[in-house]
Amino acid sequence: MTFPERAWIAAIIVLAAGCSGPKDAAAPVEVGADVPAVDALFADWDRPGSPGCALAVSDDGEPVYSRGYGFANLDYGNAVTPQTMFDVGSVTKQFVAASISMLEREGKLSLDDDVRRWLPELPAYERPIRLYHMIHHTSGLRDYLTLFPLAGRDHYFPISLVQILDMMSRQRALVFLPGERSEYSNTAYMLLALVIERASGQPLAEFAEERFFAPLGMDASLMYDDSEKIIPRRATGYDRHGDDDIRMVHNFNFDVPGDGQLYTTVEDLLRWDHYLHGPDRPAIHAAMLTEGTLDNGEPLGRARGLYLGEYRGLQTIHHTGSSWGSRSVLMRFVQPGVAIAIACNDGLADALALAYRVADHFLAAELTPAGGNDREEDSPAEELPAPVPLTHQQLAQFTGAFFSSELDAIYRFGVVDGRLVVRIEQEAPLEVIPIGDDRFRFSLSDQAYSGVVAASLEFRRGSGGAVAGFELGSGSEQGIAFERLQ
Numbered sequence: 449m450t451f452p453e454r455a456w457i458a459a460i461i462v463l464a465a466g467c468s469g470p471k472d473a474a475a476p477v478e479v480g481a482d483v484p485a486v487d488a489l490f491a492d493w494d495r496p497g498s499p500g501c502a503l504a505v506s507d508d509g510e511p512v513y514s515r516g517y518g519f520a521n522l523d524y525g526n527a528v529t530p531q532t533m534f535d536v537g538s539v540t541k542q543f544v545a546a547s548i549s550m551l552e553r554e555g556k557l558s559l560d561d562d563v564r565r566w567l568p569e570l571p572a573y574e575r576p577i578r579l580y581h582m583i584h585h586t587s588g589l590r591d592y593l594t595l596f597p598l599a600g601r602d603h604y605f606p607i608s609l610v611q612i613l614d615m616m617s618r619q620r621a622l623v624f625l626p627g628e629r630s631e632y633s634n635t636a637y638m639l640l641a642l643v644i645e646r647a648s649g650q651p652l653a654e655f656a657e658e659r660f661f662a663p664l665g666m667d668a669s670l671m672y673d674d675s676e677k678i679i680p681r682r683a684t685g686y687d688r689h690g691d692d693d694i695r696m697v698h699n700f701n702f703d704v705p706g707d708g709q710l711y712t713t714v715e716d717l718l719r720w721d722h723y724l725h726g727p728d729r730p731a732i733h734a735a736m737l738t739e740g741t742l743d744n745g746e747p748l749g750r751a752r753g754l755y756l757g758e759y760r761g762l763q764t765i766h767h768t769g770s771s772w773g774s775r776s777v778l779m780r781f782v783q784p785g786v787a788i789a790i791a792c793n794d795g796l797a798d799a800l801a802l803a804y805r806v807a808d809h810f811l812a813a814e815l816t817p818a819g820g821n822d823r824e825e826d827s828p829a830e831e832l833p834a835p836v837p838l839t840h841q842q843l844a845q846f847t848g849a850f851f852s853s854e855l856d857a858i859y860r861f862g863v864v865d866g867r868l869v870v871r872i873e874q875e876a877p878l879e880v881i882p883i884g885d886d887r888f889r890f891s892l893s894d895q896a897y898s899g900v901v902a903a904s905l906e907f908r909r910g911s912g913g914a915v916a917g918f919e920l921g922s923g924s925e926q927g928i929a930f931e932r933l934q
Contacts, residue, residue: 511721537769545753584740588622627743687852697773761816843852
């Protein structure tokens with residue numbers, strides 16, 4: 449393949465210096481000379497007082513370019529380097545998928561297994577959930593991140609895998625029948641982490657360290673399973689609330705790996721990429737990269753913990769991550785074998801877009817002309833139903849206390865200043881807005897529901913016409929039943 453001349457020179461310099469192995473954390477090494485066109489992509493972060501990003505690029509496993517921009521911690525002024533450790537969010541999922549694939553190859557489990565073989569605590573649903581459904585996001589399991597606020601807890605409420613399993617054991621209905629359609633599920637990967645533990649006898653953190661991190665020299669990688677653990681060179685996450693209003697975002701108390709909670713560096717991510725896709729790829733490679741399907745055979749565009757796509761004529765494999773003011777991506781261009789890893793500690797950074805722009809530079813000679821459908825675009829936002837005015841007397845019929853055994857939560861409704869509000873457990877009251885006959889949605893301005901975009905409820909009446917209960921949902925996640933308490 450053809451790279452810009454400076455990139456080739458950079459790679460030659462690195463190889464001559466013997467820098468392709470693990471780097472000395474005390475003396476960060478950056479590969480080759482500056483490439484201003486690439487550095488310019490990160491100009492918004494490469495300045496004083498800004499959170500930052502780390503970038504690393506490899507060609508067939510050999511380093512091509514790496515840089516750090518901005519600051520890993522604004523309290524102490526620690527700069528981001530390629531050796532900074534980031535929480536890479538859902539990039540973690542491919543490691544969970546690889547662990548499942550390895551156990552499958554060893555005959556310790558099968559993707560055809562009913563999940564209840566490993567997690568008998570789950571209900572017997574109308575159609576069995578197979579591990580295949582879970583690893584490909586076709587299980588129909590409700591997302592625990594949606595259930596948290598619905599149960600009166602903050603997002604990423606400190607919890608254990610067993611507690612997540614207990615919460616899901618009370619979910620008597622699925623969003624859809626397994627294999628019927630696809631919907632991204634963090635719950636599925638949390639439960640897969642528990643399957644790995646029960647099938648292997650090791651928690652995910654130990655399994656990943658023994659099977660992947662240690663053998664591959666990923667010395668700066670760990671599954672975050674202990675909130676008291678010291679993580680050297682850790683980047684603190686930040687969100688922006690205005691040009692000059694940058695706020696720290698962290699939840700170091702959430703230490704349950706599965707859907708996320710991998711701490712790593714961009715350099716270690718490239719070591720992983722080369723292991724999984726390089727010339728000496730592991731035996732699990734073919735399974736990991738086989739596109740999943742719905743039960744009717746419709747392709748998903750997903751493999752195991754990975755997205756299969758195309759950008760400007762080149763086949764891509766990638767996954768992004770988002771967690772507590774952090775954004776990341778690991779992307780491989782299958783031919784000609786270029787990998788790009790980006791991690792940022794700015795919640796507004798678009799790591800995926802940055803990866804495409806970096807590819808525009810390093811793969812300029814390989815890419816087809818820009819234009820057309822270069823990448824999958826986000827679906828347009830769903831228009832919210834308009835509010836329907838109701839009188840105080842009309843709202844009063846919905847007041848009272850309602851209980852859900854599935855969420856183990858009590859919702860208390862009242863009318864305040866002509867608005868129907870609900871108190872969920874001990875949380876502050878939230879406004880619910882009428883949108884039709886007996887139907888309401890939560891006010892999206894309520895901070896507790898910032899991640900539950902389409903949270904809605906529909907009241908149910910008894911034989912005498914009085915309100916007897918309601919059904920609660922989020923987007924397509926309908927059917928959580930509440931009954932009025934007498």
